[in-house]
Amino acid sequence: MYKLTTTLVTAALSASAGMSLARDQIQIAGSSTVLPYASIVAEAFGENFDYPTPVVESGGSSGGMKRFCTGLGENTIDIANSSRRIKDSERAACAEQGVTEIIEVRIGYDGIVFASDIEGQKFAFHPVDIYRALAAQLPMEGEMRANNYTDWSEIDAKFTAQPIKAYIPGTKHGTREVFEENILLAGCKSSGALAEILSLNGGDSKAAEAACMTVRTDGIAVDIDGDYTETLASIASNKNGIGVFGLSFYENNTDKLQVATISDVIPSTESIASGDYPVSRPLYFYVKKAHISVIPGLKDYAAFFTAEEIAGPDGPLAEYGLVADPLLEQTQEQIENETIMQ
Amino acid sequence: MIEPNPHKSLFVASAQTKQRATAEKRFHMLGLTAIFIALSMLAILMTTIVAKGSGAFQQSFITLDVALLEAKLDKKGTRNPDNLKKVTTFGYAPLIKAAMEQIVVARGIETDLTSKDMAAIVSKSAAAQMRDRVLNDPRLIGTTTEFKFLANSWIDGYLKGRVTRETIGKNKNISSAQLDFADRLIELGIIEKSFNIQFILGADASDQRPEDAGIGVAIIGSFAMMCVVLLLALPIGVAASIYLEEFAPENRLTDFIEVNVANLAAVPSIVFGILGLAFFINMMHLPQSAPLVGGLVLTLMTLPTIIISTRAALKAVPPSIRSAALGVGASKMQTTIHHVLPLATPGILTGTILGLAQALGETAPLLLIGMIGYVATNMPETVSQGLLSPNSAMPAQIYEWAKRADPAFYERAWGGIIILLIFLVTMNLIAVRLRRRFERRW
Numbered sequence: 001m002y003k004l005t006t007t008l009v010t011a012a013l014s015a016s017a018g019m020s021l022a023r024d025q026i027q028i029a030g031s032s033t034v035l036p037y038a039s040i041v042a043e044a045f046g047e048n049f050d051y052p053t054p055v056v057e058s059g060g061s062s063g064g065m066k067r068f069c070t071g072l073g074e075n076t077i078d079i080a081n082s083s084r085r086i087k088d089s090e091r092a093a094c095a096e097q098g099v100t101e102i103i104e105v106r107i108g109y110d111g112i113v114f115a116s117d118i119e120g121q122k123f124a125f126h127p128v129d130i131y132r133a134l135a136a137q138l139p140m141e142g143e144m145r146a147n148n149y150t151d152w153s154e155i156d157a158k159f160t161a162q163p164i165k166a167y168i169p170g171t172k173h174g175t176r177e178v179f180e181e182n183i184l185l186a187g188c189k190s191s192g193a194l195a196e197i198l199s200l201n202g203g204d205s206k207a208a209e210a211a212c213m214t215v216r217t218d219g220i221a222v223d224i225d226g227d228y229t230e231t232l233a234s235i236a237s238n239k240n241g242i243g244v245f246g247l248s249f250y251e252n253n254t255d256k257l258q259v260a261t262i263s264d265v266i267p268s269t270e271s272i273a274s275g276d277y278p279v280s281r282p283l284y285f286y287v288k289k290a291h292i293s294v295i296p297g298l299k300d301y302a303a304f305f306t307a308e309e310i311a312g313p314d315g316p317l318a319e320y321g322l323v324a325d326p327l328l329e330q331t332q333e334q335i336e337n338e339t340i341m342q
Numbered sequence: 343m344i345e346p347n348p349h350k351s352l353f354v355a356s357a358q359t360k361q362r363a364t365a366e367k368r369f370h371m372l373g374l375t376a377i378f379i380a381l382s383m384l385a386i387l388m389t390t391i392v393a394k395g396s397g398a399f400q401q402s403f404i405t406l407d408v409a410l411l412e413a414k415l416d417k418k419g420t421r422n423p424d425n426l427k428k429v430t431t432f433g434y435a436p437l438i439k440a441a442m443e444q445i446v447v448a449r450g451i452e453t454d455l456t457s458k459d460m461a462a463i464v465s466k467s468a469a470a471q472m473r474d475r476v477l478n479d480p481r482l483i484g485t486t487t488e489f490k491f492l493a494n495s496w497i498d499g500y501l502k503g504r505v506t507r508e509t510i511g512k513n514k515n516i517s518s519a520q521l522d523f524a525d526r527l528i529e530l531g532i533i534e535k536s537f538n539i540q541f542i543l544g545a546d547a548s549d550q551r552p553e554d555a556g557i558g559v560a561i562i563g564s565f566a567m568m569c570v571v572l573l574l575a576l577p578i579g580v581a582a583s584i585y586l587e588e589f590a591p592e593n594r595l596t597d598f599i600e601v602n603v604a605n606l607a608a609v610p611s612i613v614f615g616i617l618g619l620a621f622f623i624n625m626m627h628l629p630q631s632a633p634l635v636g637g638l639v640l641t642l643m644t645l646p647t648i649i650i651s652t653r654a655a656l657k658a659v660p661p662s663i664r665s666a667a668l669g670v671g672a673s674k675m676q677t678t679i680h681h682v683l684p685l686a687t688p689g690i691l692t693g694t695i696l697g698l699a700q701a702l703g704e705t706a707p708l709l710l711i712g713m714i715g716y717v718a719t720n721m722p723e724t725v726s727q728g729l730l731s732p733n734s735a736m737p738a739q740i741y742e743w744a745k746r747a748d749p750a751f752y753e754r755a756w757g758g759i760i761i762l763l764i765f766l767v768t769m770n771l772i773a774v775r776l777r778r779r780f781e782r783r784w
Contacts, residue, residue, distance in 0.1 A: 023629060025720065025732060029712070036549035036747065039716035043548040046719060047470040048430040055631055055732040057715030075627050229745045252747040255509035309432045316466070320550055 023074045026054035026301055030064025030081030031174055032227050033110060033246050034283050037317050038081055041305045044316070049304075051297035056081075058227070061174035068286060069094035078291045078298055082284045083110065083174030091341075101289035101340045105302055106331055107311055109323040111247035111272040112178055112279045115257040117239045121160050123260035127278070129155055131187025133164045134221045136214040139196040147216050167234045167243040168215065170225035178281040179244055180213040183262075186278070188212030232256065247272070248321025272323045280323065289340055302335045391759055398757025401538035401553060402493035402501045404464055404527065408441045410476060412484045421480045431469035434476075438464055438491075449530055453523050463520055465492035467547065467554040493533055495553045495750035497524050501535050504749070541757060546718040546739065552750035555743070557758050559718040563633045563733030564702060564765075566722075570637025570729070571644055571701050576694055578641075579648030586649075587656040588678050607646035614643045615707030623711060631712035631732035639711060640701040647700065651693020655686040688780035695773040699766050705737040714738045736762045 028038055038056045046053030059067070061082040068080035069090060086104070094102065114125060132155045137144045152159035169175040188194045189212075197208040215221045224231045224243075231243040232253060242260070247267055250259055259267060262278055271277040285305070292299050304310060306328060311317050313324040325331065333339075355363070412419060414437065415429050442460040446453060453460070468491040475489075476482055492498075496516035499505035507518050527533040544556025590596045618639035622628045628635050659682050667677040708714060718734035734742070736758060743755040 027630060027712075027732070029715070035716065039548040040550050042716060043551075043719070044431060047473070050427075052731070053719035055712075055715065055717050055719070057631075057712055057717065070624075073627075075623055075630060077630075227745045228747065249747045251514055253749065254512040254514075255749075309430075316550060 024296055025052040026079065026295055026298055027057075027077045028054055028079040028081060028285070029057040029059050029067050029077045030079075030285070031061040031083040031283070032058040033083040033173075033175060034081035034107075034285065036248065036320060037107065037283070037322055038285070038305075040316055040320060041301075041310060044310065045297075045301055045304050049297060049300060051300070054297075054301060060172040062172045065090045065286075066093075068288070069097055069099055071097040072099060072288060072290050074294070076288075078288055078295050079301075080286045082286065083281060084177050085282075085284060086286060086341075099288055099290075103287040103289055103302070103335065103338060104341050105285050105287065105306060105335060106325055106327075107283050107285065107305060107322070108317065108325045108328075109272055109280045110283050110321070111267045111269075111277055111323065112175060112182075112281070113245050113247050113250050113267045114242055114260040114262065115235075115245050115250050116242045116260065117235055118256055118258045120239055120258075121162060122258060123242065124158070124264060125260050125262050126190075127183045127187030127262070128191040129159075129187070130166075131184050131191065131193070131212070134166055134168070134215050135184065135188070135193075135212065136216040137211060139193055139200060142200070144197070144200060144211070146218075150220065163240050164220050165238055165241045166221045167224050167231045167241055168221055169231075169244055170223040172225060174281070175244065175246070178279065180215075182279045182281075184213045184215070185209060246321070251321055269318065269321065269323050273326075282325070283322070289338055292338065299335065299338070303332065306331050306335060391756060391763070394753065395756030395758075395760045397502050397504070398541050398754045398760075399538060400502070400535050401541070402498040402533055402535050404491045404493050404533050405488060406438070406441045406445065406464070406491060406532070407486050407488050408437050408472065409444070409486045410437065410472070410483050411440075415476060415483050416480075421483070423477070423480070426477055426480060429473070431473055434469040434472045435461070437472065438468055445532070451523070451526050451530075453519070453526070455519055455523055459517070459520060460523060463494050463497045463516075463524055465494050465553050466551045467492055492551075492553045493524075495551070495748060497521075497533070498553050499750060500524060501528070501533070502753075504753070541754070542761065545721060546716060546734070546742070548716065549746055549748060549751075552746070552748045552754060555751065555754055557718075557736060557739055557754075557761060559721055560734045560736050560739035560758075561761070562722060562728060563636070563713070563718060564735040566633035566728045566733070567637040567640055567735060568698055568702060570634060571641045571698060572694070574638070574641045575644045575648050575697070579645050579694075580652055580690060582645075583649050583652035583656060584678060584683070587653050588682065589674070603646050603649050607650060610706075611643055611704050612706040612710070614639050615710035617642065618707060619710045629730055629732070631717055631734075632730050633713075633733050633735070634729040635711050636708055636713055636735060637729075639707045640704060643704065643707065644697040644701045647697040648690075648694055651696070652686070652690045655689025655693065656682060658689060659685045685782065688776050692773045692777050695769050695776070699769045699773075702765060702769070703737055703762065705735075705741055708735055708738045714742055716742075736765070 028042070035056060035058045042054040042056050045051070061084055064077070064080040065082060065086060067077050070076050086102070091102070094100070114123065114130075116123060132138065132147075133149055133152070135147055138147050149155055149164060151161055151163055153161040168179060188197075194208055194212055197211050198205060201207055201211075222234065224234065228245050228249040231245060235241040235243050236256070243257075245257070247269070250257055261267075265271050265277045267277045267279075272280045287298065287302055308328065309315055311322070311324060311328060315324070318324050414433060416426055418425060439457040439461040443457045445451070446460070468489070471491065472489060475487075493501075494516075496505050496510075496513075497520075500521055505516065507521060510516050510518065510521075524533060540554070541556045543558035544554070545559040546556070547554035586596065586599065618635060622635045622638055623630055663681050663685065664677055667681045668674070672680065705714075712732070713734050715734075717732050718739055720731060722728040722731055722733065740755050740758040740762065743751040743758065
């Protein structure tokens with residue numbers, strides 16, 4: 001029966017597949033952090049050009065990159081949005097499928113903030129506090145011991161008693177990597193824990209850094225694989241929770257969330273642009289050069305995205321929370337010349 | 343005089359009878375409680391949906407007279423369409439600032455706001471609205487024209503009571519000075535709330551302008567998918583059922599097929615999504631995010647439901663009908679087509695409509711074939727575009743809105759649920775009516 005239906009469906013399909021399938025809109029997928037920016041640009045692009053509005057899907061930086069690397073052709077995406085740089089392993093996977101010429105476009109910077117329920121205590125974190133609260137194992141009295149802190153007051157006397165509960169981005173998010181490197185590893189280094197671990201494991205720096213960035217799995221740190229709305233809902237149901245958000249998401253929800261300072265700096269587009277706020281990362285999108293001649297408007301879209309009036313400090317992206325890239329002109333030039341990654 | 347024996351009398355209930363009566367009463371109450379719980383859950387669900395979603399059907403509008411300056415829109419004064427197109431929406435945005443300044447002077451409104459902050463209460467869709475109108479009718483350039491713009495979602499939320507002066511404390515999107523200004527405009531009747539047809543007919547909008555988002559394009563996507571499902575699943579399902587029920591011999595093979603159909607009906611829908619991605623997109627090279635692919639995936643999902651209900655409807659036709667037809671010399675095919683099938687039609691249609699209703703509300707398989715995201719943006723113009731160009735579907739659009747940052751999208755998600763429910767209730771009502779009207783008991 002099933003076989004029969006499949007045959008029939010196939011027959012029906014081959015009839016319809018005769019129609020022209022030439023695609024005339026740009027297809028984009030990837031990071032959910034870049035998604036709002038990309039959709040703002042896509043909308044303005046559709047309004048101002050004669051091309052149809054591009055399609056923007058999410059799926060996380062890694063998910064988008066995976067689809068980007070499935071090959072060339074009209075049934076693959078043209079652009080992958082990413083909240084981190086493309087990895088060497090991903091470039092290798094891409095090259096295997098024939099995606100060798102990739103144009104890298106950096107659109108600006110985004111801050112990562114720690115926020116908690118607006119009614120709760122006001123947090124002022126240093127990376128070391130978060131490292132101590134969330135690392136899987138901590139060096140103590142000459143050996144690695146499972147992290148048994150359960151209350152913020154145990155970590156530092158400056159916090160009032162409140163059970164530790166953190167909602168952090170899951171591993172498929174690019175945000176997770178920034179969190180691990182700029183917070184956990186930084187805290188590990190600054191507290192001297194890294195040196196301690198190195199002396200314990202005999203100088204294996206790679207293993208020591210991995211130990212710094214391993215998050216505890218006893219339920220105190222919860223991985224959120226969905227979007228920031230899921231993190232927000234988790235905090236709404238557990239008022240003790242601390243969540244990791246993008247700056248723009250926080251700025252849209254200031255009636256429910258209060259933001260924590262990191263190393264005494266309040267996150268804002270200004271403090272990120274000046275480099276005072278330590279947890280920010282560049283946002284990217286990647287374009288298949290081979291698609292530029294096939295998909296109408298692809299190059300125009302990339303150029304429009306990085307135009308001064310869009311991605312500049314007074315453009316709509318900055319208004320939504322993106323920190324403008326001071327080197328925007330370089331990026332514009334790269335797009336103009338279709339410079340591929342080396 | 344004999345005293346009535348309490349254990350034997352019909353008039354005095356014995357302990358055992360009393361016990362049975364209480365047990366029955368208890369059972370009765372239990373049933374009533376169950377129904378009460380179910381109904382109150384339904385009532386809670388419905389009131390929540392209506393309370394949270396009805397706001398989406400109303401929207402705040404700002405009526406402004408905008409001077410469409412030739413110096414800004416057509417410097418050369420040639421009215422050449424190509425030159426007019428070169429002025430982007432960014433070129434139109436300053437006109438709103440000027441219109442705001444003008445209204446402050448004309449109506450004597452006292453405010454310390456800069457013209458930029460005043461213009462910020464108008465939706466970002468305003469510039470595109472003016473540009474579209476000017477491109478359609480270049481004669482407007484140089485005149486002062488009245489426009490009805492959407493208000494920004496925060497102002498809209500203020501009119502609906504979602505945004506208050508207390509909750510905007512640190513919000514950088516709106517200040518209390520802007521709310522004061524909005525209050526004045528409301529008094530003057532410049533800001534007004536009215537029914538928003540764009541929510542039902544319009545397209546999705548980006549994260550910066552939730553007030554502009556509509557579910558119309560997604561409705562078309564859902565409709566295109568339902569057409570594909572109906573056109574494929576109904577004939578295939580009915581043909582398969584007739585063969586299995588009327589013609590197929592009973593052997594191990596047909597048993598095996600039967601078990602498999604029943605199993606397929608219980609397969610989680612996400613599995614069909616993965617199948618769709620692997621088969622229709624990666625192998626057949628059909629376009630991504632297309633309602634055609636969505637429809638094909640949902641067809642696979644709906645087929646078992648249709649087959650099972652069709653077979654049940656065919657089984658319900660009494661054998662005497664078949665015997666009578668065969669007895670007067672009809673062939674097996676004539677018997678089936680002329681007599682059995684018409685009698686089974688109401689059952690088949692009911693099953694099909696219920697299967698379609700189920701497919702209409704399905705989101706999971708669409709996730710994998712690229713129908714979720716910022717997708718429902720281009721209104722399809724032809725049938726083949728409707729099937730092949732990227733689109734979303736109603737439940738997918740609702741899911742997408744529910745996860746966006748701006749709280750105004752949340753209201754739209756609930757509004758979308760209301761529309762989806764209206765569709766589902768209508769379909770189920772049709773199914774019930776068909777059954778009532780044509781069903782025959784033997």
